[in-house]
Amino acid sequence: MFEAHALAIIFVTLMGVAVLAYAILDGFDLGVGILLPLSQEDDSDTMIASIGPFWDANETWLVLAIGLLLIAFPAAHSYIFKELYLPTAVLLISLVLRGVAFDFRAKAAFSHKPTWNKVFKIGSFIAAMSQGYMLGMYVMGFESTLIAYTFSIISALGVAAAYAYIGACWLIMKTEGDLQIQAVNWAKTMGLVCFVGVLLVSTVNPLINPEVLTKWFYGPSTMYFLAVPILCFSLFVYSQYQLRKLPADNDQGCWQPFVAAVIIFILCFVGLAFSFFPYIVPDKLTIWQSAAAPESLNFILWGAIVVIPIIISYTIFSYWVFWGKVEELRYY
Amino acid sequence: MLETLMLSRIQFAANISFHILFPTITIALSWFLFFFKVRFDQTADPVWMRAYRFWVKIFAITFAIGVVSGITMSFQFGTNWPKFMETVGNIAGPLLGYEVLTAFFLEAGFLGVMLFGIKRVSARVHTLSTLIVAIGTSLSSFWILALNSWMHTPQGHEMRDGVAFPVDWLAIIFNPSFPYRFSHMLIASGLTAAFLVAGISAYRLLKGDDKQAPKLTLKIAVTVAALLTPLQIFMGDMHGLNTLEHQPQKIAAMEGIWHTEKGAPLLLFALPDEANKTNHYEVAIPKMASFILTHDLNGEVKGLNEFVDNHPPVRPVFFAFRIMVGIGMLMLVIAWLSRIQLWRNKPLPPWLLKALVMMSFSGWIATLAGWYVTEIGRQPWLVSGILTVKDAATTIPASNVGLSLVMYLTLYVIILIAYLHTIFTMANRAVEIEEITDEERIKPVIKKPIRRKRNYV
Numbered sequence: 001m002f003e004a005h006a007l008a009i010i011f012v013t014l015m016g017v018a019v020l021a022y023a024i025l026d027g028f029d030l031g032v033g034i035l036l037p038l039s040q041e042d043d044s045d046t047m048i049a050s051i052g053p054f055w056d057a058n059e060t061w062l063v064l065a066i067g068l069l070l071i072a073f074p075a076a077h078s079y080i081f082k083e084l085y086l087p088t089a090v091l092l093i094s095l096v097l098r099g100v101a102f103d104f105r106a107k108a109a110f111s112h113k114p115t116w117n118k119v120f121k122i123g124s125f126i127a128a129m130s131q132g133y134m135l136g137m138y139v140m141g142f143e144s145t146l147i148a149y150t151f152s153i154i155s156a157l158g159v160a161a162a163y164a165y166i167g168a169c170w171l172i173m174k175t176e177g178d179l180q181i182q183a184v185n186w187a188k189t190m191g192l193v194c195f196v197g198v199l200l201v202s203t204v205n206p207l208i209n210p211e212v213l214t215k216w217f218y219g220p221s222t223m224y225f226l227a228v229p230i231l232c233f234s235l236f237v238y239s240q241y242q243l244r245k246l247p248a249d250n251d252q253g254c255w256q257p258f259v260a261a262v263i264i265f266i267l268c269f270v271g272l273a274f275s276f277f278p279y280i281v282p283d284k285l286t287i288w289q290s291a292a293a294p295e296s297l298n299f300i301l302w303g304a305i306v307v308i309p310i311i312i313s314y315t316i317f318s319y320w321v322f323w324g325k326v327e328e329l330r331y332y
Numbered sequence: 333m334l335e336t337l338m339l340s341r342i343q344f345a346a347n348i349s350f351h352i353l354f355p356t357i358t359i360a361l362s363w364f365l366f367f368f369k370v371r372f373d374q375t376a377d378p379v380w381m382r383a384y385r386f387w388v389k390i391f392a393i394t395f396a397i398g399v400v401s402g403i404t405m406s407f408q409f410g411t412n413w414p415k416f417m418e419t420v421g422n423i424a425g426p427l428l429g430y431e432v433l434t435a436f437f438l439e440a441g442f443l444g445v446m447l448f449g450i451k452r453v454s455a456r457v458h459t460l461s462t463l464i465v466a467i468g469t470s471l472s473s474f475w476i477l478a479l480n481s482w483m484h485t486p487q488g489h490e491m492r493d494g495v496a497f498p499v500d501w502l503a504i505i506f507n508p509s510f511p512y513r514f515s516h517m518l519i520a521s522g523l524t525a526a527f528l529v530a531g532i533s534a535y536r537l538l539k540g541d542d543k544q545a546p547k548l549t550l551k552i553a554v555t556v557a558a559l560l561t562p563l564q565i566f567m568g569d570m571h572g573l574n575t576l577e578h579q580p581q582k583i584a585a586m587e588g589i590w591h592t593e594k595g596a597p598l599l600l601f602a603l604p605d606e607a608n609k610t611n612h613y614e615v616a617i618p619k620m621a622s623f624i625l626t627h628d629l630n631g632e633v634k635g636l637n638e639f640v641d642n643h644p645p646v647r648p649v650f651f652a653f654r655i656m657v658g659i660g661m662l663m664l665v666i667a668w669l670s671r672i673q674l675w676r677n678k679p680l681p682p683w684l685l686k687a688l689v690m691m692s693f694s695g696w697i698a699t700l701a702g703w704y705v706t707e708i709g710r711q712p713w714l715v716s717g718i719l720t721v722k723d724a725a726t727t728i729p730a731s732n733v734g735l736s737l738v739m740y741l742t743l744y745v746i747i748l749i750a751y752l753h754t755i756f757t758m759a760n761r762a763v764e765i766e767e768i769t770d771e772e773r774i775k776p777v778i779k780k781p782i783r784r785k786r787n788y789v
Contacts, residue, residue, distance in 0.1 A: 053444025056399055060432070060440045066406045067432045070417060071425030078414035085411055085728050089736035092404045093743055099400035100747055103393040107754050295498050296422040300429045307433040314441045321445055321452050 007297040008287040011072035012280065014304065018068055020269045022061035024166065024262055029055045031167020033098060033124025034160060035186055036117060043179050044117055048102065050174040050326045055102065057315065059095070072297060075290035076280040083142040084134050091130035098123030125160060132159025139205055139272075141282045151204060158197025165190035166265065169258040172246060174326050180254075184246045187257055191243070195236045198268055202229055205275060209282065212275045225274055232267040235260050337725040339733040340412040343740060347404050349700055350744045354398030356699050359473055359518065360525035361391050362466035364552070369459050382545040386762055387529065390755060392447050397747060399440065404740070412733070413714070415724040420496045420715050423489055423504060424479055431475035439468030470518070477517055481510035483715045484706070485578045496718060508578055512571040513706070519564045520702065522556060523663060524695025529553035530670070531692025532759050534685040541763040550688075551674055557667035565660060569624070575706075576625055579716065581643040582709035584636045586653040587621050588646065591635040596621040601654070604646040609636070644711040648704060656701035659694050666691055693752075 002010065029051040036044050051058075070077045081088055097119055105116035136152030168190055171183035206213040216222065239260040246254065278286045291297070365388055372380035406428070409417055417424065445453060445461040453461070488503030489496045498504060530553035536546040576583045584590075588599050590609045598620030602611035622631040636643050666687055673680050680688075714721045726733075 053448045056396065056443050057437065057440035059399060059403065060436045063403055063406055063436055064432050066403075067429055070406060070410055071421070071429045074410070074417035074421040074425065077410035078417060081407055081411040082414065082726065082728055085732050086736065088407055088411065089739060092407060093739055095403060096397075096400040096743060096747070099396050100393075100750065103396045104750055104754055107389060107393055107758055292425055293422040293495075293497050296426050299498065299501055300426040303426075303430055303433055307437075311433070311437045311441065315437075318441055318444050321449050 002294070002298060002301065004291060004294045005288065007294055007301070008072070008291040010301065011068060011291070011297060012277075012287045014308075015065055015068040015072065016269070016273055018061055018065035020266060022058070022065050023269065024265050025054070025058040025061055027163045027265065028166045028170040028258075029058055030098075030124045030128050031163035031165065031190075032171060033120055033167075034128060034164045035167055035171070035183075036121040036124075037182075038114070038117055038121065041113075043182070046175060046179055046326055047171060048105075048120070050171060052102075053318065053322050055099075057318065059099070071300060072292055073280050073285075073287065073290040074292055076285050076287075079281050079285060079290075080138070084137060087130045087134050087137070091127055091134070094123045094126035094130065096123075098127060124163075128160040128163045129156040132156035135159060138282065139201070140208065141284075147208075154197070154200060158194065158201065161190050161193035161197055162265070165194045166258070166261040169261045173255050173258045176251070176325055180247050184243055188240065188243050191236065191239055194264075195233075198232065198236075198264075202271070205272075209275070211283070215275065225271075228267050228271050228274070232264055232271070235264050235267070239264075336728060336730045336733055337722060339730055339737055340725055340728075341721065343733060343737040344408060344412060346737065346740055346744065347401070347408060349703070350740075350748075351398065351401040351405060352699065352703065353696050354394050354401065355469065355473065356521050356524045356695065357394045357528060358391060358398055359469045359521040360523075361387065361394070361528070362462070362469050363522075364525060364529060364556075365391060366459070366462045366466045367552075369462050373455060373459055379544045379548055382543070383549050386545065386758070387549070388447060389758060390532075392443075393751065393754060395439075395443065397751065411728065412726045413724045414726055415719065416714060419494065419719045419724070420483075420486075420489075423482060423486075423496050423498055426498075426501075427475055427479040427482070427505070431472050435468050435472030435475060438471065439465050442468070473517060473521070474514065477514045478505045478507075478510055481513045482507045484513075484710055485509040486715055486718060491718070496715075509571075509574055512567070512574045516564070516567050516571045516702070517699075519560055519567055520695065520699045522560045523564060524699060526553045526557040526560065526667075527663065527688075527691050527695050528693065530557060530688050531690075532755065534680070534688035535692070535756070535759050536763050537680075538682065538685050538689065539760065539763045546762075550680075554667060554670045554674060554688075557663065558671040561660065561664040561667050565664070568657075568660070573625070575709075579709065580634045581636065581639040582649065582706070583625065584634055584639070585644050585646045585649040585709060586705060587625075587633070588650050589621065589633055589635045591637050592632065593635060594622065594632045595619040595630045596625075596633040598624065599650075602650070604650050606646055642712070644709045649709045652701045652704040652708070656698050656705060659698040659701070663691070663694060663698070 032047050032051050036047060038044070066077075069080075101116045101120035101123060105113050105120060133152045133156040136155030137148065139155070140148035140151055142148075165187060168183045168186035172180055172187060175183060206216055216225065219225075239257055242253065242256050242260070246257070248254075276282055278288070280287050280290055365384060368380050368384040368387070371377070372384060409424075442461040442464040445458065446465050449461065450458050482504055485508045486496075487507050488498065488500040490499050491497075529549050533546040533550035533553065537550065572583065572586075587596065588602050588604050588611050589596050590611070595618070597614075597616035597618045599611065600615045600617065602614040602616075604611050619629045622633055623629050625631065625633055636646065666684075670680055670684055670688065673684065710716060712720050712722065714724050
């Protein structure tokens with residue numbers, strides 16, 4: 001049995017892992033949706049086929065992340081989502097639209113397919129935007145000021161670009177030919193936009209949150225954590241350099257941009273987490289103030305310790321089954 | 333102008349009603365698919381694969397809507413019912429957590445392999461994936477019904493400063509109403525899927541499809557329906573007796589009994605009048621309610637007068653109950669008429685096929701009606717004896733809840749239309765596609781299990 005102090009740390013870590021897994025996994029499939037070219041039917045089919053077997057499971061990480069917040073930090077869950085009530089509703093509706101569009105586009109009458117493609121693209125874009133907007137409002141401490149709204153809108157665009165960037169990198173890895181070349185171009189552009197976004201958030205966050213500033217520049221572990229942004233920015237540069245060489249002969253290194261993007265996502269997440277820890281609602285609630293009862297957390301923790309490795313192993317199995325370049329997606 | 337509480341209630345009801353439609357199908361349809369796949373593995377008869385391929389697409393679309401409409405639920409607990417988690421979060425949280433960890437990931441993780449992986453994995457692994465998805469869907473209903481049942485008949489906890497703390501998890505999960513509610517819901521899912529499969533198969537036959545697959549699926553579905561309807565009626569009775577023991581006010585509302593009486597009549601129809609605490613236009617069978625509930629013609633049944641200000645609104649519970657039972661009876665008749673016809677080895681007459689088509693989504697109506705009985709029947713409580721619905725409500729401005737409600741309702745109507753349209757489009761397309769072999773037109777003799785390489789998929 002763990003005691004309350006440790007449990008809060010364990011659960012905030014688990015939740016962090018779930019959020020990060022969601023951002024990476026659903027990030028690339030939302031990104032593929034954002035990039036969907038409406039004019040080219042064939043490319044759309046290939047792009048959607050590349051995420052077909054995974055998107056259901058990818059979205060489950062969101063349910064886990066929100067579930068862990070609800071279970072372990074109920075007070076924070078209710079605080080955050082009451083503040084973000086309408087953006088949350090918009091997010092949910094766009095996720096629903098996008099999910100159903102994925103299935104309807106392949107099965108409805110052929111004449112409706114372009115409409116569902118549009119719904120898929122717009123749904124993916126709005127879902128990414130609302131997540132970015134929610135992140136922006138969170139960083140700004142849910143203030144109702146013009147600066148907060150402006151920052152959140154910029155953050156919304158930044159997250160959409162980040163998802164499009166990792167989505168493009170995914171496509172470089174999973175596709176061939178013209179579509180792959182197109183994906184390389186998308187990755188270059190979106191990588192740049194994403195870079196500007198990350199730079200902006202990294203600058204604004206310490207400027208408006210004095211505690212964050214102290215932590216990053218005057219704290220005891222400053223030396224170690226400054227490595228995070230340095231590494232992150234170097235990876236952006238490296239990734240841009242690498243993208244120029246793609247597609248290469250024998251498709252060498254087609255996986256590199258995706259791996260770089262994943263590491264960038266991880267670093268950005270670690271940076272944000274470091275900025276706010278131990279607060280779960282910036283400046284208002286710490287993880288210890290909002291944690292649920294230890295007997296409940298222990299009960300679920302033992303289950304999680306057993307089950308999460310199993311989840312990870314069959315997730316890997318599923319990616320392994322569909323390893324390699326995309327084939328036409330057919331139901332059997 | 334409606335206030336936040338009422339809007340939140342409508343929104344939650346709309347979300348959960350819409351959501352439950354899809355799992356109700358997939359929980360049992362996944363077992364149908366597993367059966368088709370196993371039969372294919374055993375017999376190598378292509379007709380099983382045809383059945384699988386047609387229904388796996390409908391499964392995929394239904395599952396997807398179920399997943400995405402379910403995400404909304406995990407947000408609403410905190411946004412619209414913050415006091416729910418504050419009061420009973422220590423109980424509800426872990427149960428929801430186990431649902432995500434043990435069920436959601438399991439189904440979603442193997443769904444990809446099940447839907448798209450048949451060429452990439454061995455037949456055995458593919459069948460196993462289908463089985464795991466089926467187990468996952470059933471497991472998720474296990475956890476969510478454990479939580480829902482606990483809200484009706486809470487036990488295994490203690491209250492400290494107005495907050496529930498877990499004491500005995502086994503008592504919490506296996507609370508008194510859980511076994512009944514869980515079985516009742518699983519069978520409801522079986523019936524919903526059976527009537528859907530039967531209805532769409534009948535639709536294809538009516539459209540002139542002379543392939544073997546729809547005949548086969550029709551037969552299987554009708555058989556399942558004929559077996560499950562009597563079982564469900566029995567289970568429903570057991571569930572009712574359990575409710576009588578733990579929530580007698582719900583039974584009083586279901587039966588429209590205003591005053592405690594001995595030898596209470598069974599009301600086939602009536603118009604309950606809340607203001608005057610009486611019924612109008614009663615059509616009743618004397619003493620029957622007492623007999624059903626106490627197994628004694630003159631048994632005493634508690635009336636609503638015993639629960640002043642602590643009983644649910646009567647009309648919705650009363651009517652929802654009659655709709656559920658009415659559809660159940662209709663299911664019984666249609667299923668058995670069809671099954672007897674098949675027994676006599678005769679094709680189903682067109683009127684019976686048409687009746688089956690009409691009944692395609694009857695499971696939805698019965699399931700929703702049943703849930704309205706039990707959930708409205710819990711009012712005014714959210715968690716019986718612990719937290720009322722009124723106290724759990726949020727402080728969000730009514731305008732925001734109203735706006736989100738309008739968005740959700742619009743979305744649900746669009747999706748529902750698209751869903752129904754797509755299913756019938758797929759059925760029509762299946763009729764047209766000429767993939768029938770001569771071998772298939774012949775009435776199948778009993779096949780010996782042969783195992784050959786499955787290269788025709």
